[in-house]
Each structure stands twice: as C-alpha cells, then as structure tokens.
Amino acid sequence: MTVLKQTMGLIGWQLISFAGAAMGAVASVQAATFYQQLAKPSWAPPSSVFGPVWTILYALMAIAAWLVWREGGWRRQRGVLDLFVIQLVLNALWSWLFFAWHRGALAFADIALLWLLIVGIVIGFWRVRPLAGAMLLPYLLWVSFASALNFAVWQLNPQILG
Structure with a gap:
C-alpha cells in the first residue's frame, strides 16, 4: 500500500469517525445547560470533561479503524469495519x-447495545491487529463509566428523563 493511499485512508477514517461525533454533537448543543439541571450522583464529572475526552476517544477510534483497514482494506475486514460504523451511529443516537x-430508558438501552458492540469490535480489531484492539480499550472503559452514569442520572431524574 502506497504512502499516499495510507495517508488518504487515515484521513478517511478520521472523517468517518468525526462525522459520527458531529451527528451526536448536533443533539448536544444544549447538553451542558441540560446536564447542569439534572440531579447527578456525587461521582459525576463536570460537563466540561466530556468534550476533551470524546475528542481523544474519536481520534483513537479512527486510528484503530485505520490500522485494521490497512490489513487488507474494506473488502478483507468488512465485518468488523461494518460493526465499527454501526457503533458510530449508535454512539451518535445516544446523544x-x-x-x-x-x-x-432508551438512551440506556442504546448505550448497553453500544457497549456490547464495542466489546465485539475490540475483539475483532485485536485479532487483526492487537494495537488496534488495545487502542479501543479507553473507549470501552469510558462507555462502561458512561453507562453507569446514564443509569444513575436516569434513575435520579424520572420526571425529566421519562
């Protein structure tokens, strides 16, 4: 694979990943204000933490997908790369x-399904390129934390989060 093709691939995976981020960001325009109004557990981070964390995670996701893509392209890695794109949609849908x-409740169901997909993708990426699987571990940990936070906030705010 030429350097140009690899570079274009990396740019492409960054665009795909951050397009997923952008789809979720549109729904999150008022997130900080809304989040501040909610009752939260004592261990909930301030809203200012989420943007930087997600930016790093999306960059890592894109690089991991690119590393897998480099091992035979979309044709050879179609299954796990399709799952990767599906999880981007589920991630955006959560917002x-x-x-x-x-x-x-629907957000919690979404994030639970997202968590399962991430586990499958970590395993699939790891089989193709261990570094790619390892690069998704911070994402899996963050979504694990976010799942617990989603559940706790939902339970503390039944009147707002139906």
Whole structure:
C-alpha cells in the first residue's frame, strides 16, 4: 500500500469517525445547560470533561479503524469495519435520545447495545491487529463509566428523563 493511499485512508477514517461525533454533537448543543439541571450522583464529572475526552476517544477510534483497514482494506475486514460504523451511529443516537429527546430508558438501552458492540469490535480489531484492539480499550472503559452514569442520572431524574 502506497504512502499516499495510507495517508488518504487515515484521513478517511478520521472523517468517518468525526462525522459520527458531529451527528451526536448536533443533539448536544444544549447538553451542558441540560446536564447542569439534572440531579447527578456525587461521582459525576463536570460537563466540561466530556468534550476533551470524546475528542481523544474519536481520534483513537479512527486510528484503530485505520490500522485494521490497512490489513487488507474494506473488502478483507468488512465485518468488523461494518460493526465499527454501526457503533458510530449508535454512539451518535445516544446523544439524541438523552440530550435532545430526554429518553433516559432508551438512551440506556442504546448505550448497553453500544457497549456490547464495542466489546465485539475490540475483539475483532485485536485479532487483526492487537494495537488496534488495545487502542479501543479507553473507549470501552469510558462507555462502561458512561453507562453507569446514564443509569444513575436516569434513575435520579424520572420526571425529566421519562
């Protein structure tokens, strides 16, 4: 694979990953204000933490997908790369469910499914390129934490998060 093709691939995976981020960000325009209004557990981070963490995680996701893509392209890695794209959609959908539509139960169901997909992707990426799987471990840990936070906030705010 030429350097140009590898570079274009990396740019492409960054664009795909951050397009997923952008879909979720549209729903999160008022997230900080909404988040401040909610009752939260004592271990909940301030809203200012989420943006930087997600930026790093999306960059790592893109690099991990690129590393897998480099091992035979989309044709050879189609299954796990398809799952990767599906999880980007589920990730973006969570922001709509939680922040835009205030649907705590559906957001929790979404993040639980997202968590399962991430586990599958970590395993799939690891089999192709261990470094790619390892690069998704911070994402898995963060979504594990976010799942617990989603559940706790939903339970503390049944009147708002239905």
